[in-house]
Amino acid sequence: SAVISQKPSRDICQRGTSLTIQCQVDSQVTMMFWYRQQPGQSLTLIATANQGSEATYESGFVIDKFPISRPNLTFSTLTVSNMSPEDSSIYLCSGGVNEQFFGPGTRLTVL
């Protein structure tokens, strides 16, 4: 199994600002994933983060809005840029070799 931590656990941000979320895995993994979970809803994949290459984004998500870094095999960041209230959500990262394990999530509120 893999243990995944995220920082910050929650934040309240002003419209128009950006927030960077960090994700740390306790073992090396080839791929890490970023998901969004709106309150009371299911999880939607934002992008796949590979070490050494650009992230691959799912339909409806773009790099300018959600830039991702993956500097090594245990760490990734997701930035939510130019935030609006519609970005208020829980952001989750996941990783693992075969099975996927999730971090505790970052609860973002945009005012």
Add this chain to the structure above:
Amino acid sequence: QQQVKQSPQSLIVQKGGISIINCAYENTAFDYFPWYQQFPGKGPALLIAIRPDVSEKKEGRFTISFNKSAKQFSLHIMDSQPGDSATYFCAASIVGTSYGKLTFGQGTILTVHP
């Protein structure tokens, strides 16, 4: 093509009863089917997963039943306990591309009454 449909949306069970949650998928390329349990304020936790080469997998009180021809799979929780009260998500992915690129069902809120 990529959808995973989950039912019921919510489920109330008495302590000691059996909880059954169903999922159906459309994409026949899916070949990995995990179930996750999520408590409020926490990330999803992997419960149990199945590949389509078996029709059933059991781990403790949790069993996955898989019907490849019907493109359906279900989670059975035996002897349900109040501590099982949580939101359950089924998911699916294609191992060849990535285990982690999961398509999730809509979720089922399970309440187990004591």
